[in-house]
Structures are given as structure tokens and as C-alpha cells.
Amino acid sequence: MRTNFRKYERLCSKKYIENLFKKGESFVVYPLRIYLTTAHPVAYTGVQVVFAVPQRNFRKATQRNLLRRRLRESYRNNKQIISNLLYSTHFTIHIGFLYIAKEIENYSSIEEAMIKSLQLIAEKYKNSPIEEK
RNA sequence: AUGGCAGUCCAUUCUAUCGCCUUGGAUUUCACCAUCCAAGGAGGAAAGUCGGGACAACACAGAGUAGCCUGCUUCCUAACAGGAAGGUAUCGCAUAGAGCGAUAACAGAUAGUGCCACAGAAAAGAACCGUCGAAGGGUUGGUUCAGCCAACAAUCGACAAGGGUGAAAACGUGAGGUAAGAGCUCACGCUGCAGGAUGGCGACAUCUUGUGGGGGUAAACCUCAGGCGUUGAAAGGCCAAAUAAACCAGGGAUGCUCUAUGGUUCAUAGAGUGAGAGGGUUACUCGCCCAAUCCUGGAGGGUAGGCCGAUAGAGGUAACAGGUGACUGUUAUCCCAGAUAAAUGAUAGAAAUCCUGAAUUGAGGAUACAGAAUCCCGCUUAUAGGGCUGCCAUCUUU
């Protein structure tokens, strides 16, 4: 399948992001912390994603840019793991990926953590679409 | 050729696969979405936000005060705490002398006020020790009777040479002068103000006349001269969505008395008396302007999406011309990011440079500082490595 990553797949609303990090359930797959909430359905997609690298740990904007781009790339290349959720029209899952390591990891280890966390998400929502109906 | 200094330019490159943002076009579609094609997509500092503008909103009869900034001259610039060319001072190098380079918040200490720890006599109207003089008395000593001489301490007066402390000591040297001395006077030197001559647009330089002055500190207060309206794109405008023109508190001025005239409450005019309330003038005061479905504050409710601003400009590049130079003018040519939880990327391979190691290959590692957020001009700070130009030194060849 295609592995593109369009604008509508990103979570842009300030309000939803605030809600996600405040109330969403979370778990850790080092070096990532993943936040999850469900919301009302949006056109064209079932998942909206946001990537974050805290300024507390990485002072320089170039470092944060690098890590955010690696996160986004690893999600783009592996999002077929949760393909059954991607085109759900019944609800939208908001996912936030927070980079919590203090040092800059290379792409392969980030991708490993991304695959693992996406598998966990897929496991979690295996049966829930039916309940949501 | 090597090394150093200064200036200036560049800021790894290519290929494949998978992607992202903007614009334009095509197909499908009511439209969004989707697919395809084409073009473009971080910097010299994008950084710090330190100066200055453009732009925008508010304000703008005007005056004064406060506040902030700047401080040799002329020029450049839209403007600047920026730059250029000079002047002066200090320092360094060199020298017979010229000179070369670096640095400078480089107006005023003779407008006034303050401060100058410790040490020291004293840190700024001097006077502790001291020097000199005076008159007689005191004490001691000497001596020829009265007395005289010397020393000491005390009294009165004059003075500021000496005191070696300090970062800094009451202009420096010489002469005169005096009881002793002293810029007290004089000459030379340093320096302020006013004036003259010559050169220079000017700062200033050289010469000269008169009249004064004597510690430092203005990145202490300050004085003088010049400049500044305030706030910043989260400015500001439009559209959409949503809710509560509701609630609570405060204010809501243009007055009062007497007299006269007309008169039904009331109106007009004059005199006396009182109160100077709210909002705006985004630092303050005066002054000015505004108001009855009004103004201010409180608590609370809703929304937090889109478009414009916003990317053609004090624009870039080249040539020519002017100017010592910063820079300017003319002509030609080019269009060169526009995101918004925020694009400009990831992976693989190759090349280039450097380092480690090795001393033939091969191998391993590294490729800086750093990411636009309205836009420009400067400054400051960070920065692997490389290219070019100029100057200096050394060596080699001719």
C-alpha cells in the first residue's frame, strides 16, 4: 500500500491536543511515550497523529526538527500495521507520540519502538470498533 | 614554496527508492477529496532582539515638566549607538628625522552638589608635627653685681618649604623676594576663556595678544547641545461559528440663594455664593474634547476556525560612469521560501576533503555553527574546512 502522510492525518486543533495530553491514556515504549484518546469521526481518516519533542531536553531547534522528522518518517513507513483503523468512519483515534529520551537516537531504534507501539495499539483496538457501533 | 596578519567569497556533491509544503495546469466531481504533469522550496549568521526603519492601530489646537538615548569633525544612508575619510589623545614598533600599527562612551570638573575605604599630619573652607617672630613671666644650666646668654615647656601671632602614607598630596624647573616662607612676583613649560593672523568645508594645526586657573571622579547626581508621541503582526481588518443587549457594584455633572421682567409649572438677565464629579487625550500637569438605550469595574458564559495583512523589495546580478572612500547614478537582465502543533525529509550507494592507523593496497571514523514565522538595513555572538586578493618574514631558482 501507499505510505503517504497528508495534512488531514495530522492533529492540528489546539483544543484536542490539550485534551490528549491531559486526559488521554498513556504507555511507554522507550524512547517514546504514547498518548491515546478517541473522538468524534472526521472525514477521510480514522486516526490523527501528533509528534512532539520537548524543548526541555533538546534546546536547539535543529535537534528537535531532526527527531520529529525521524518520528514522522517511521510512522509513515509503518502505519499499515494499524490499517484497519485508518479508514474507520465510526470514530477517530487521536495518537500523540512524545519523545522522552535525553539523547538523539538513530533512525533504526526509533523505528523499532514505533513498530512495537503501533502493534500494541492495533491489539488494543482489535475488538472495539464493534462496541463503538 | 612555507608561515603570520588583514580583507573578501564559498559553506560538501551526485544517483536511486519512498515521501512533505506552495503555485500553475489537466482528469473525475456540485464541491471537498483523489490521481497525473510541471516549476519552486532555509541562512551567513535564519540566532541574540542590541540599534534603526518600513508597515499598522491609537492619538495629534497647543504649552510645560518628567523620562530615555546620543556626545571630536565632515560625509554616506530611509534611518541608526552603523559605515567611510580625517582630527586629537594614549600605547606599541621603528628611527638621525619622517613614519607604521592598535585602541578610544573622545562635550563640560572654571555652573552647582556628592564621594574619595584602609593608611596618612592632611583627601580639599586645611593645619597635627614643624619653621619663624613677639612680649614678659616660669623651670634648668652657664656666667662678671644689676644683668646677659642658651635650652625646655606653655601663651599670642605669621607661614605652608619639609613629613614618604596612599591609586592620588595642594602646578614643574630656575631666579627674585622674606623674620621664615609661599604663584607672593617674574621667565619658561602645562592649561581654560576671549580675540587676531595664516592654512583647512570643518574638527584642528602653526604663530600671537589679553585675562584668568590649579587633585581626581560625569559607565555619581548633573549642566550644555541634539534627538525621541505610544504600542508592536498575539499590531490590525473581514468572514464564519457560538453565547447572555442578561447579573452585581459604583457613577450619572451643567448647582444653590436673592433681585428684576414675562408667566401656570417655568424661561431670560444681573448679583452673590458653592462644588470642581466621570471618560478620552496610553508617563504627568495645564489646556482641549465627549456623554443618557451612557460610562467604569467585578464575577461569569461562549468561541478559539478561515481569509487578508504576507512576500516585487530602501530587491538581486552584470556593465559603464562619478567619488580618496562609505556609497551613488544610468542601462540591461532576473523573479528568488511562504509554512501556521508549523513543509524543505528518510533510507541505501558512490565521490570529495580531513583525521586515526598503516606506511603499497585495504580498514575505521568525521564533514562545522545551526532551522525562516511580517519585511528590510546594521551591530553582536557561534562556526569544520576550503578558495581568492593584499602586506610582512624566511628559504630556493633566475
Add this chain to the structure above:
RNA sequence: GGUCUCGUGGCCGAGUGGCUAGGCACAGGUCUGCAAAACCUCGUACAGCGGUUCGAAUCCGCUCGAGACCU
């Protein structure tokens, strides 16, 4: 993005240009059979660099770090 404020031992915190107070904590000692309390003692402290000044924690400039506000 913009406008401001602050930085003093391990922690809190005072400080008109002239030897950087004070409290808590830590460590050592006295006391005690051992502790606690009390008393005594102790230290590379002015964010960094440069300038002004005879002399900077203080004044000025640059850099670094922390925090607040503006929608």
C-alpha cells in the same frame, strides 16, 4: 513572535563603589553508656567574559541560564 524581570556556598536570603551579613543543612569536636537537644568550630559562594574606576556583587556592554506577562 513580542515585552520585561532575575541570577550571591548544598538550600533560603541581606548587602548606599571600600574585608560578602544571617539562618537552615552537611562535617568535626564538647557533653552522654549511646543518641537527641544545647554549645563551639568549619568551606574554592557574587552566572561567565570584557570595559569604566585607585578599587566593582554593585556602574556599562556582550554572552549564558532561569522565570513572568501579552492571544
